[in-house]
Amino acid sequence: MTEEIVFRKQSGAKEIWRRFKKNKSAVVGLVLFAVMLVACFIVPLLIPYSRVTQQSIRNKFAPPSIEHLAGTDHFGRDEMARLLYGGRMTMSVGFLAATLSLLVGGSLGMLASFYDKADNLIMRCIDVLASMPPVLMALAIVSALGANLRNVIIAIAVSRIPAFCRVVRAAVLGIVDQEYIEAARAGGTSDFRILTRHVLPNCLGTIIVQTTMNISLLMLTAASLSFIGMGIQPPAPEWGSMLSEAREYMRSAPLLMFLPGIGIALVTTELNLIGDGLRDAFDPRLKT
């Protein structure tokens, strides 16, 4: 009896991984994403931060060379170091904001679906939040709190709370009516335990897939905020603000404009591929 249960538990994650592995494009996405993670989170540990900020006006707009692999920008700063550190910034903002948004939005969604009384109140507040375009919402919050790293994360996280809340609510609503939840209730299990032990594991797939998809959206929002000058402030490198700076020098140094954009496009594509792969792996019936 015990053996059978252990066997099943193992096969859950294994089975998903087995299905994920069969999806070629998802695996390509995962591998590329891993490469970019290493490039943007591990390689910067080997490059001193001074390379990112050190200016040398005489050496501005230098073409790629051994010393400056991607050339230099309008202040003569090393573009490669800025790209790697910038990627770390953009991705960290995306990850952290997604986590925050998931924690707040997801908890609200769970409460709303589990307690009928809270449902109306929470969902009407979410309706108000959702009726504002996300970028505008983030803009307003950043303007109130001031543009710095922490506030940008908070702002874009808040702008995605409605999306997370609705997704989790819908997922949980599909589960709370199931008989095994009723059985758990009849057995006197506490609400907290039902939520964490019975409901959460069963909607984990939906949550993981949605979070993966949302990280790329959050990164795009963070980059647009920086692009319009309301996000991460220079001289700190971030892909969106690097693009904003490169815009001025589009004529003389187009490379500065291509590289950060390619970075953003690559990461979001990879995350979308992984997200698609995970969705199909978690629920093969949805496979398209």
Added chain:
Amino acid sequence: MLKYVLKRVLFMIPILFGVSFLVFAILSFTPGDPASIILGNGATQEAIDQLNHELGYDLPFLQRYFIYVKDIVTKFDFGFSYRTRLPITNELMARLPISFRLAFLSILLACLFGIPIGILTAVKQYTILDTAPTIVALIFAALPTFWLGMLLLYAFSLKLGIFPSYGATTWVHFILPMLGLGLPEAATMMRFTRSSMLETIRQDYIRTARSKGAPERRVIWKHALKNALIPIVTIVGIDFAALMGDACGTEVLYSLPGLCTMIINGIRQKDVPSVMGATLLLTALCSLVVLLVDIIYAFIDPRIKAKYSGSRG
């Protein structure tokens, strides 16, 4: 049906109150007051207090909010810009067509490309006609709109000199912004159409249609497409509303004087009435579009129509 429409329209009122209060509160928490920003660093405290008094900024927060809402509801008056002292209503009316035109053209482009190609890829699944567009769409869906805008600007106005790089005086000025905002949207739309179509093709009634000997052309166009299009209508509406707000980067890039640039400038200059006016107008429009789509949805989907036909008043 009428009851449903009425209920949905009435529900917009608390939403707009909620949004207006939220934005008003957020902007009031922003450090600094409008007078010190208008008058600059050299101004005396008295002059600042005097100007803040004239602007009505010295009143308590709730009183200011109440006056603001009262003016909009009774006179459709969005107040005066702190910066230019001109009525906000006029500026909104001048900027609205630009934002609307940009969003409308982009969504039109997205529909014209996204939906037919989405159908094609679903019908020709696992052939080159499926994989090639799917890969292209995957890339386009991931591009930041402002970056695609920069690339288009670089290619078509800097290098080739075909299109102007800024301004909004003629239709030609809207071509590049439309492509920049519309192509990623077209990719999203294609992906959505494809999965909606594939899901429909797998339904039992399609198998029934095929097995009773209906020609494939008829099965696709008559049975599958009609059902697959229903969720697409919703996405078109929601995305149209979202595009108006997400056009920030594009408007900044092409110096389009739309509602988003009004909000961004307003935030920089702490011009609360500008930001409030533009945000409220955009939110109201978004809610209105979503509402319209929901109503259309109820009309074209007989299942939903049947649900509400009992309460037809």
